[in-house]
Amino acid sequence: xxxxxxxxxxxxxxxxxxxxxxxxxxxxxxxxxxxxxxxxxxxxxxxxxxxxxxxxxxxxxxxxxxxxxxxxxxxxxx
Amino acid sequence: xxxxxxxxxxxxxxxxxxxxxxxxxxxxxxxxxxxxxxxxxxxxxxxxxxxxxxxxxxxxxxxxxxxxxxxxxxxxxxxxxxxxxxxxxxxxxxxxxxxxxxxxxxxxxxxxxxxxxxxxxxxxxxxxxxxxxxxxxxxxxxxxxxxxxxxxxxxxxxxxxxxxxxxxxxxxxxxxxxxxxxxxxxxxxxxxxxxxxxxxxxxxxxxxxxxxxxxxxxxxxxxxxxxxxxxxxxxxxxxxxxxxxxxxxxxxxxxxxxxxxxxxxxxxxxxxxxxxxxxxxxxxxxxxxxxxxxxxxxxxxxxxxxxxxxxxxxxxxxxxxxxxxxxxxxxxxxxxxxxxxxxxxxxxx
Amino acid sequence: xxxxxxxxxxxxxxxxxxxxxxxxxxxxxxxxxxxxxxxxxxxxxxxxxxxxxxxxxxxxxxxxxxxxxxxxxxxxxxxxxxxxxxxxxxxxxxxxxxxxxxxxxxxxxxxxxxxxxxxxxxxxxxxxxxxxxxxxxxxxxxxxxxxxxxxxxxxxxxxxxxxxxxxxxxxxxxxxxxxxxxxxxxxxxxxxxxxxxxxxxxxxxxxxxxxxxxxxxxxxxxxxxxxxxxxxxxxxxxxxxxxxxxxxxxxxxxxxxxxxxxxxxxxxxxxxxxxxxxxxxxxxxxxxxxxxxxxxxxxxxxxxxxxxxxxxxxxxxxxxxxxxxxxxxxxxxxxxxxxxxxxxxxxxxxxxxxxxxxxxxxxxxxxxxxxxxxxxxxxx
Numbered sequence: 036x037x038x039x040x041x042x043x044x045x046x047x048x049x050x051x052x053x054x055x056x057x058x059x060x061x062x063x064x065x066x067x068x069x070x071x072x073x074x075x076x077x078x079x080x081x082x083x084x085x086x087x088x089x090x091x092x093x094x095x096x097x098x099x100x101x102x103x104x105x106x107x108x109x110x111x112x113x
Numbered sequence: 114x115x116x117x118x119x120x121x122x123x124x125x126x127x128x129x130x131x132x133x134x135x136x137x138x139x140x141x142x143x144x145x146x147x148x149x150x151x152x153x154x155x156x157x158x159x160x161x162x163x164x165x166x167x168x169x170x171x172x173x174x175x176x177x178x179x180x181x182x183x184x185x186x187x188x189x190x191x192x193x194x195x196x197x198x199x200x201x202x203x204x205x206x207x208x209x210x211x212x213x214x215x216x217x218x219x220x221x222x223x224x225x226x227x228x229x230x231x232x233x234x235x236x237x238x239x240x241x242x243x244x245x246x247x248x249x250x251x252x253x254x255x256x257x258x259x260x261x262x263x264x265x266x267x268x269x270x271x272x273x274x275x276x277x278x279x280x281x282x283x284x285x286x287x288x289x290x291x292x293x294x295x296x297x298x299x300x301x302x303x304x305x306x307x308x309x310x311x312x313x314x315x316x317x318x319x320x321x322x323x324x325x326x327x328x329x330x331x332x333x334x335x336x337x338x339x340x341x342x343x344x345x346x347x348x349x350x351x352x353x354x355x356x357x358x359x360x361x362x363x364x365x366x367x368x369x370x371x372x373x374x375x376x377x378x379x380x381x382x383x384x385x386x387x388x389x390x391x392x393x394x395x396x397x398x399x400x401x402x403x404x405x406x407x408x409x410x411x412x413x414x415x416x417x418x419x420x421x422x423x424x425x426x427x428x429x430x431x432x433x434x435x436x437x438x439x440x441x442x443x444x445x446x447x448x449x450x451x452x453x454x455x456x457x458x459x460x461x462x
Numbered sequence: 463x464x465x466x467x468x469x470x471x472x473x474x475x476x477x478x479x480x481x482x483x484x485x486x487x488x489x490x491x492x493x494x495x496x497x498x499x500x501x502x503x504x505x506x507x508x509x510x511x512x513x514x515x516x517x518x519x520x521x522x523x524x525x526x527x528x529x530x531x532x533x534x535x536x537x538x539x540x541x542x543x544x545x546x547x548x549x550x551x552x553x554x555x556x557x558x559x560x561x562x563x564x565x566x567x568x569x570x571x572x573x574x575x576x577x578x579x580x581x582x583x584x585x586x587x588x589x590x591x592x593x594x595x596x597x598x599x600x601x602x603x604x605x606x607x608x609x610x611x612x613x614x615x616x617x618x619x620x621x622x623x624x625x626x627x628x629x630x631x632x633x634x635x636x637x638x639x640x641x642x643x644x645x646x647x648x649x650x651x652x653x654x655x656x657x658x659x660x661x662x663x664x665x666x667x668x669x670x671x672x673x674x675x676x677x678x679x680x681x682x683x684x685x686x687x688x689x690x691x692x693x694x695x696x697x698x699x700x701x702x703x704x705x706x707x708x709x710x711x712x713x714x715x716x717x718x719x720x721x722x723x724x725x726x727x728x729x730x731x732x733x734x735x736x737x738x739x740x741x742x743x744x745x746x747x748x749x750x751x752x753x754x755x756x757x758x759x760x761x762x763x764x765x766x767x768x769x770x771x772x773x774x775x776x777x778x779x780x781x782x783x784x785x786x787x788x789x790x791x792x793x794x795x796x797x798x799x800x801x802x803x804x805x806x807x808x809x810x811x812x813x814x815x816x817x818x819x820x821x822x823x824x825x826x827x828x829x830x831x832x833x834x835x836x837x838x839x840x841x842x
Contacts, residue, residue, distance in 0.1 A: 038387045038500060039607065039662045039688070041465035059381025059463045063315040066584060068614040069727045078465060080665060080718055081385065083553070084582025085611045088665040088724055090465055094717040098687070099468055102695050106477035106484070314581070381463055386581075437830045444690050445472045445479075446509015448827040 039082040041090050044075050056081060125149040130229040137223065137257025150233055151221075151253060154240040159216070159251035167216065167251035174275040179206035183268045188235065191305045192320025195268055196238035198396060201325045202347070203272040204248055208327040209343040209399065211282040211334050212274030217243060219253040219270050224263035235266060246325040248272070274327075279338055286341040287362035291430040292408035294401045296329065296415055297322070297423035299351050300379040303393035308382070315385060319378045324397030329420045333401065336414035342402035350392040352450045354400050355438045365433020368450070370443045372427045392453050402430060465717070469689030470508070478694040479513040486701050492518040493653060494700050495790055497640060498660035499526030499818030501686065501693060506827035508690040518697060521652055522823075524639055524788040525660055527603045527632075528555050528816035530743045532776040535632055536561035539601050541771045542630065543575035548769065549593070550577045550630075551586035552601040559815050562777040583615035590619070590627040599765045600629045607662040609633045609735070609754065610727035616734040616760050630765040631756050634741065636663050637671050638752035643789060644679045652790045656700035658693065659685035661715050668723025669713045676709040687715035734760055742776065744812060745788030784811035787820050794821040795832050801825065 042056035042063070052067045056079060066085045067073055079086035125145055135142035152160055159167040183199045200217065207214040219239070223232065243250050250270075301322040308317050326345065334340060342362070346354035351373070359366050375390045383390045397420065403411050408426055415421030428440075438450040486492060496502060502522050505511060511520065524530055536559055542548045550567070557568045557579060571577040576596075580586050583600060590598040602612045612629060619627045640657065659672055664685045672683045682703040686696035696714040703709065713719050734757055741753030756764040778784075782804070783797035794800050794813070804810035806822055813819035817826070 039665075040384050041463075042385075043464070058385060058466075060378040061315050061317045061319075061381040061385060063385060066582075066611075066614065069610050069724065069730070071726055080662065082607055082662060083611050084584050085614070087607065087610070087662065087727070088718050091717050095465055095468075098692075098695075098714070098717060099474075102474050102478060102691055105695070105698060106479070106481035377463070384463065384466065435830070435833055439830060442507070442509045443472065444470055444508040444510070444513075445475050446512035446690075447830075448507060448509045449830050451826045 039080040039087055041078050042081050044073055044077045044079060046075060047073065054079075054086060056086070121145045121149070125229065127229045127233050132223045132225055132227040132229065132232065132257055134225055134257055134259070137255060143255065147255060150229070151236055151255070154233075154236045155243065155250045155253075156240075157249040157251060159249065165252070167218075169216065169251075171215070172275050174277055177207050177210045177212040177274045177276055178271065179203055180269065180271040181206060183270070184264060185306065186264045187306070187309050188231065188265045190309050190321055193323040193396075194235055194238050195266060196235035197242035198321075198323050199268040199270045200239050200242035200246065200248070200250075201323050201396060203270040204246055204325045204327055205345045205399070207272040207274035208330040209282070209345055210274070210276055211280040211330065211340070211343065212276045213331065214246070214248045214272050214274040214327050217248055217250045217270055217272050219250045219268060221253065221255045222263050222267040223255065223257045224265050225257055225260045227265050232266065242325065246327065248325070248327075277334075280334055282340055282343050284342055284344060284358050284361040285363075287358055287364050287402045287430045288341070288404075289364055289430055289432040290405050291341060291402050292405055292426050293355070293366060293368060293428045293430065294403070294408065294412060294415070294424060294426050295351065295373065296326070296399045296401070296421045297397075298374045298376050298379070299346070299395060299398065300375055300383065300390035300393035302396040303350070304379045304382045307386070315382060317378050317382055319376065319382070322395060322397035324420055326397065326399055326420060329399070329415065329418045332414050332418045333411060337403055337407045337411045339407060340401060340403050340411070343399055345399045346395050348394050349453045350390070350394055351400065352389070352391040352438070353453050355450065356452045358400070358402065359430075359436045359438055362430070363436065365431040365436055366428055366438040367431050367441070368428030368438065369441045372425055374423050374425055391450055466689065469687065469691040471691065474691055475513055475694065478691065478698060482518060482694065482698050482701065483515045485698065485705065486515045486518050487705060490517060492701055492704060493521050493655045494518065494658055494697055495521040495523045495643070495654045495656070496658040496686070496693070497523035497525040497636070498658075498663070499529065499816065500661065500688060501658060502526070502820055502823050503818045504688065504690055504693060506823040509827075510690050510693055513694065514697065518701060521654055521790040522787070522820040523643065523790060524743075524745060525605065525636065526816050526818040527605055527608070527634060528559060529784070529788060529812040529819045530634065530639070530745060531559070531603060531632055531812065532742050532744045533560070533562040534742075534774050534776040536567070537563070537774055538771050539630060540565060540567065540570045540575065542599055542765065542769055543570060543577060545771060546597070546769045548576070548597045548599045549589065550575070550599050550601055551580045551589060552577060553581075553603065554579050555816060556601060556603065558809070559812055560809060562774060583611045587615055587618060587624065587627065590624050591622075594626055596626060598627050599769070600627070601632070602629050603632045605634055605636050605660070605663050606666045609731055610666060610724070613727070613730040613734040616756065616763050617730065619763055620760060628763045628765040628768050629756060631735070631754060633735065633754040634743065635752050635754070636660060636667070637674065638749050639743070639746065640672075640675065642746050642749055644675065644681065646789065650786070650791045654681065654790070655704055656681055657683045658696050658700070659683050661686060661688040661692070661718070664715065664719045664723070666724050666727050669711055669719055669721050672711045676711060680709055682709050683711045685711070685713045685715050685719055687717070733757065744776070745785035779810045782811040784813045787813050794824040797821070801829065
């Protein structure tokens with residue numbers, strides 16, 4: 036639950052255990068204290084100033100594909 | 114030798130000086146502040162007369178007067194400052210009646226300790242905005258309060274204008290079937306200001322949209338003299354303005370989320386903070402409501418003006434005893450766009 | 463915005479709507495509880511219900527940490543600032559929640575209490591570092607999504623020997639609350655056919671902790687992502703499970719949720735928190751092993767131990783139906799106070815003051831529906 040937004044990791048400050056993340060042209064500093072092995076280009080969920088988890092791009096694609104399939108067979112029918 | 118050099122042996126130290134209590138006492142220090150800082154930058158014929166009031170002959174037509182207090186913090190923000198904001202804000206309130214703004218009056222409440230350099234920057238910005246708009250600040254007042262009793266500087270501006278014959282624009286004139294338009298992207302000002310607030314800490318290129326809209330309004334009124342309503346969606350954003358107009362006119366509204374222009378960066382900043390762009394303040398945009406047959410000509414007139422390039426038709430007024438503002442979401446469902454409850458605060462949940 | 467806009471796509475929404483309409487069996491009711499307040503908010507904000515067939519309905523659950531916080535805890539927080547002169551740092555969500563005597567943190571602040579709104583526990587730590595003369599207390603609330611950030615702050619504060627920092631802990635747990643709702647044999651207990659599991663709690667705890675739901679209650683669970691398309695797809699997956707008489711935990715939010723969850727976050731929580739024997743939940747009563755307190759090894763950072771404040775009784779406004787609404791037994795429109803004495807400007811109970819409470823969500827986004835239901839002939 037709770038508001039967590041996907042954002043792209045742009046830069047890492049390993050010493051401070053922080054990263055700069057960007058979402059639609061807006062950037063923010065977040066703490067990396069709750070995640071491991073994050074690299075620039077990865078997407079993370081941002082919640083109250085922390086990266087909570089990474090987002091798996093392959094699973095995201097797969098989910099969208101499954102959604103797109105649902106009802107596709109019904110297209111054209113009433 | 115200028116008059117002020119005879120009156121005040123030492124020039125005001127704008128670089129390193131600060132406002133102190135003597136600047137508000139009515140004595141020599143205050144006179145010098147007014148002369149060397151305010152009058153120097155805001156300079157115009159009426160101000161030069163040196164009276165406590167400005168005397169003028171009003172042009173023919175119905176007069177409009179409006180006033181606004183500005184307490185914005187921070188005083189300097191991306192795209193503007195309290196100086197130009199106060200000029201634009203009052204010009205816009207006057208213009209929303211379809212009026213041509215004539216003059217401004219400006220009252221300043223200064224906090225003891227405010228650096229003169231900051232004050233000079235604010236006043237210079239006001240002067241630039243007033244000159245660019247062709248609406249001079251012709252009279253003013255200054256008071257000083259103790260440290261801690263004001264956020265640097267508070268500004269109150271009052272404006273007068275004149276409405277041409279044949280133009281009647283008012284918030285209670287919307288009718289079912291009327292079209293609702295906005296002049297451009299929503300939420301820029303609020304996001305720009307919030308990005309400067311330390312504890313929300315995000316960086317963005319978004320700048321305030323603060324602007325004087327009287328030129329745009331003049332072009333709109335020329336194309337469609339029968340415009341029903343005009344209002345600028347400042348505090349509380351588009352949502353609040355639409356609800357105000359709906360209530361004043363006794364109509365409902367149906368708008369489409371996908372038609373409302375919002376910069377991607379504003380969308381993103383609002384996502385991050387859990388805010389809704391519909392409730393975020395604007396300072397250089399307006400909402401217009403007109404008869405259905407006037408919508409296309411009005412839109413064309415707006416598009417041909419630099420401040421209306423992003424204009425769009427976003428919905429219609431409807432017959433609704435509950436005066437709801439309903440919206441078709443970008444997702445395809447329905448929701449209402451309600452009045453703002455309290456202050457919009459960023460949420461975690 | 464990547465991973466956001468894609469999951470709000472209108473044409474994909476229409477496809478899912480068609481699939482739901484085709485697969486939901488005629489004459490059968492599907493009552494799906496979305497546990498999480500964030501889902502409640504999304505459903506109303508995007509108007510998801512409009513795209514669902516009429517026989518697939520959402521029942522709103524108690525997964526809103528602001529909504530389940532008893533008024534006595536707000537009173538305690540205010541007392542911390544008034545009796546002990548602490549600087550209280552809080553998330554914005556709590557600022558307007560009325561306490562027992564209708565005072566909120568915002569009102570207390572207006573009367574001189576030192577209450578600061580923060581976006582992150584990091585802000586509270588920074589405040590404590592910058593002001594060694596102030597005693598800074600962080601008002602911690604939230605389910606398992608928001609608990610790890612508090613754990614990080616506790617650990618950092620101890621490592622830095624930040625003597626002036628402490629935490630007033632109100633963190634609560636999802637599985638016990640879910641169990642309470644499902645186990646309820648009260649006469650007015652709502653019948654639920656399936657559960658939409660929370661998105662971000664699950665990124666932390668994983669999908670395994672929900673296995674008790676099919677096992678002990680024979681109800682299917684689908685862990686749902688946060689966006690409206692995720693919610694619709696999850697509803698479709700539940701409908702399919704029910705049609706096929708399957709009963710298992712499925713994960714729709716695979717892009718962020720794994721069976722084990724975030725181990726690092728879990729380890730931090732295990733280190734800094736301990737289980738409370740019981741905790742009072744607004745609307746659900748006193749639940750055993752359902753909430754966290756600060757671990758003994760971190761006792762110096764526990765505001766409840768450092769600043770003893772008597773725990774008063776939680777008072778409820780007469781006529782307030784929050785307890786029933788939180789359990790999904792009543793709807794906002796069933797409460798006599800809804801929209802009359804109780805509105806977002808003047809909230810009587812937490813369901814209205816939190817933007818995720820069912821009442822606030824319904825009032826802010828959906829109250830036109832009730833009125834249109836009584837006016838035949840009006841287009842929805």
